[in-house]
């Protein structure tokens with residue numbers, strides 16, 4: 123079974139709440155990031171809590187350990203159950219997020235490799251592999267790896283073993299849901315759902331991965 127995570131990058135609060143509520147029965151978690159939180163405020167997390175779905179904070183935290191800790195505390199205090207941080211900042215910075223997540227009984231995921239074309243400039247050549255290994259070493263719950271490059275996901279799986287892989291890049295970025303779902307623990311889908319004429323019909327199609 124693969125989880126279906128909705129990337130709710132909708133900058134209009136009422137629309138975001140409407141889509142989240144309508145799609146909730148078909149998803150396993152909702153990922154919120156800068157687009158929605160900068161437009162609606164962190165309190166949107168509290169408003170989504172009544173849907174009773176795990177909320178993932180995608181701030182791709184990438185600072186010194188103390189600042190990472192302060193950010194992570196705000197995130198979990200706001201009601202999120204997971205935080206996503208970057209890994210290139212090193213073990214101590216990752217650990218700061220992992221430790222706060224553990225204090226709150228939450229999870230921490232580390233970006234190992236990104237999905238867009240330009241990501242290859244810095245993530246390839248061994249860097250993504252190193253970040254994935256560091257994520258394991260730091261006790262992170264899993265990594266983020268690109269649905270646009272299933273062959274890379276397979277390589278990173280070798281490194282992280284049973285830790286979770288969450289994978290964005292399905293749909294709008296060209297990744298194929300069924301192919302990637304076989305390799306990962308969760309697929310992250312945004313525009314292909316929230317920009318669809320009927321988001322519920324769209325998410326229902328993706329939700330096949332939850333039972334496959």
Ligand code: O7M
Nearest residue numbers: 129206236237266290291294295311312313
């Ligand atoms: O399906 P999309 O392309 O509309 O949205 C994908 C979401 O995943 C969107 O919220 C991106 O910010 C995010 N994402 C990527 O697309 N690629 C990455 O490499 C990493 C992420 C991500 O979620 O990082 C945690």
